Amino acid sequence: xTNRYIFLYASGxxxxxxxxxxxxxxxxxxxxxxxxxxxxxxxILSTINIEASKGEAxxxxxxxxxxxxxxxxxxxxxxxxxxxxxxxxxxxxxLSERMLPVYIADVDGNTYYxxxxxxxxxxxxxxxxxxxxxxxTTIVGANFDHASETPGxxxxxxxxxxxxxxxxxxxxxxxGQFRSVRVVKGGAPPDDPHAVDGISGGTITxxxxxxxxxxxxxxxxxxxxxxxxx
Amino acid sequence: MSDTNxxxxxxxxxxxxNKKLLTxxxxxxxxxxxxVLGICSVLAITVQLKPSLVMALSVLVVMGTANVxxxxxxxxxxxxxxxxxxxxxxxxxxxxVDQVLRAFLYDVSRQLSVFVGLIITNCIIMGRLEAxxxxxxxxxxxxxxxxxxxxxxxxxLAVAFFRELFGSGTLxxxxxxxxxxxxxxxxxxxxxxxxxxxxxxIGIIIWVQRSRDKSLIDIS
Numbered sequence: 001x002t003n004r005y006i007f008l009y010a011s012g013x014x015x016x017x018x019x020x021x022x023x024x025x026x027x028x029x030x031x032x033x034x035x036x037x038x039x040x041x042x043x044i045l046s047t048i049n050i051e052a053s054k055g056e057a058x059x060x061x062x063x064x065x066x067x068x069x070x071x072x073x074x075x076x077x078x079x080x081x082x083x084x085x086x087x088x089x090x091x092x093x094x095l096s097e098r099m100l101p102v103y104i105a106d107v108d109g110n111t112y113y114x115x116x117x118x119x120x121x122x123x124x125x126x127x128x129x130x131x132x133x134x135x136x137t138t139i140v141g142a143n144f145d146h147a148s149e150t151p152g153x154x155x156x157x158x159x160x161x162x163x164x165x166x167x168x169x170x171x172x173x174x175x176g177q178f179r180s181v182r183v184v185k186g187g188a189p190p191d192d193p194h195a196v197d198g199i200s201g202g203t204i205t206x207x208x209x210x211x212x213x214x215x216x217x218x219x220x221x222x223x224x225x226x227x228x229x230x
Numbered sequence: 231m232s233d234t235n236x237x238x239x240x241x242x243x244x245x246x247x248n249k250k251l252l253t254x255x256x257x258x259x260x261x262x263x264x265x266v267l268g269i270c271s272v273l274a275i276t277v278q279l280k281p282s283l284v285m286a287l288s289v290l291v292v293m294g295t296a297n298v299x300x301x302x303x304x305x306x307x308x309x310x311x312x313x314x315x316x317x318x319x320x321x322x323x324x325x326x327v328d329q330v331l332r333a334f335l336y337d338v339s340r341q342l343s344v345f346v347g348l349i350i351t352n353c354i355i356m357g358r359l360e361a362x363x364x365x366x367x368x369x370x371x372x373x374x375x376x377x378x379x380x381x382x383x384x385x386x387l388a389v390a391f392f393r394e395l396f397g398s399g400t401l402x403x404x405x406x407x408x409x410x411x412x413x414x415x416x417x418x419x420x421x422x423x424x425x426x427x428x429x430x431x432i433g434i435i436i437w438v439q440r441s442r443d444k445s446l447i448d449i450s
Contacts, residue, residue, distance in 0.1 A: 006308040013315060017322045024329050031333035039336065145340075152277035152398060152423040201420065 040083070047131035047141035048105050048112045067104040072096070075223035087118035087127065100219055105131070112140050113227075115220055119212025122204040124148040126157065126212060132171070136224040139181065142166035144209065154205030165196040171217055178221055180214040183207070243369065251373040255381035257443075261354040262385040263436050264446060268354040272389055272432060273425040275345050279402050282390035284338050285345055286383030288331075290376065292323045293355050297375030300363040307364070316359045317350075324349045354382055389431045397422030
């Protein structure tokens with residue numbers, strides 16, 4: 001086989017493969033994006049204790065999430081589509097330029113505030129949603145997910161066992177000081193409202209969650225205070 | 231490049247020889263236990279049963295298809311770039327599987343995320359392409375691919391079964407070790423979750439297999 005044949009063969013193969021793959025990617029993109037939207041809605045809803053199946057997620061989201069808005073670090077509402085804000089981009093910006101999405105939910109007359117957060121675990125990104133009661137202090141629910149944490153270890157942050165520790169925890173102490181919620185290696189003191197148990201073997205991921213909560217929620221501090229004084 | 235199946239007469243689809251292609255990799259030609267290939271993915275994903283199952287199925291699809299594609303192309307592939315051609319075929323198939331999972335089985339693809347990409351590095355697939363599909367007809371290649379993928383899959387599931395059972399007390403995510411065990415001081419073995427135990431579990435499987443079939447000793 002001549003070099004000419006080899007070159008032609010290789011180029012032909014590359015072009016063919018490129019066509020097939022880009023074709024598949026383009027054809028499947030709408031389905032994939034819809035899946036991601038639905039998953040995001042399910043995650044947001046799950047923090048206010050509403051389990052929505054895939055089929056009903058969109059309807060439930062429209063029903064319970066009454067407002068989705070973007071605020072800045074001073075707590076002022078700014079222009080933007082909360083659902084489309086990409087936290088990965090926002091976290092790279094200076095705090096004063098960040099767009100901070102807020103989802104306001106109304107469940108049977110109770111108002112909840114759902115805030116998205118994002119940070120880093122051991123291998124890659126971790127992210128999640130925290131919902132606060134109308135006192136802007138008590139956590140109603142939390143949902144975390146990750147790109148590539150170790151299954152059975154760090155990946156447990158996406159499990160109910162871990163997430164179920166969060167409801168009832170408080171992000172401000174009695175004096176109004178922002179305390180966030182820490183994920184504590186070796187177990188949190190049982191009566192500490194600002195800490196939850198870490199994951200054995202998943203310490204770096206656990207610390208990632210601590211940092212994510214700290215930096216993610218502290219960005220909203222002015223907003224919380226503003227709502228509370230209204 | 232000579233065909234191993236140069237038979238003058240048309241061979242039945244499931245002739246004794248073809249059946250062997252399917253069944254040999256399950257036991258005495260097993261890619262993991264006997265050839266000790268593809269160990270890296272066994273270490274990585276066997277903490278739980280469910281990802282292992284999806285991994286096994288994904289490998290089945292990729293391997294069956296890749297073997298057929300390479301077998302069809304075998305007489306056109308320039309020998310000097312055959313490895314690159316094989317790799318391109320595998321990589322494209324893996325990306326396709328990943329895209330399809332993301333579109334139709336989103337939950338599963340979320341769980342497997344990185345591991346789907348790791349199929350590309352599974353040396354069993356390339357090993358079969360190089361050793362078999364490059365010189366065999368499509369149908370036997372297909373059987374060979376399926377056979378090896380199933381041989382890989384059952385070991386994967388066996389290892390995952392023990393690791394999830396003893397490491398987390400669950401199977402497929404459902405708790406199977408009763409709570410009363412824990413109340414009496416039973417503790418999940420954290421070591422089972424860590425990669426070394428996958429290696430040791432495979433070691434035990436290999437040991438059992440070889441002690442039952444002496445002909446395997448000293449092969450590899």
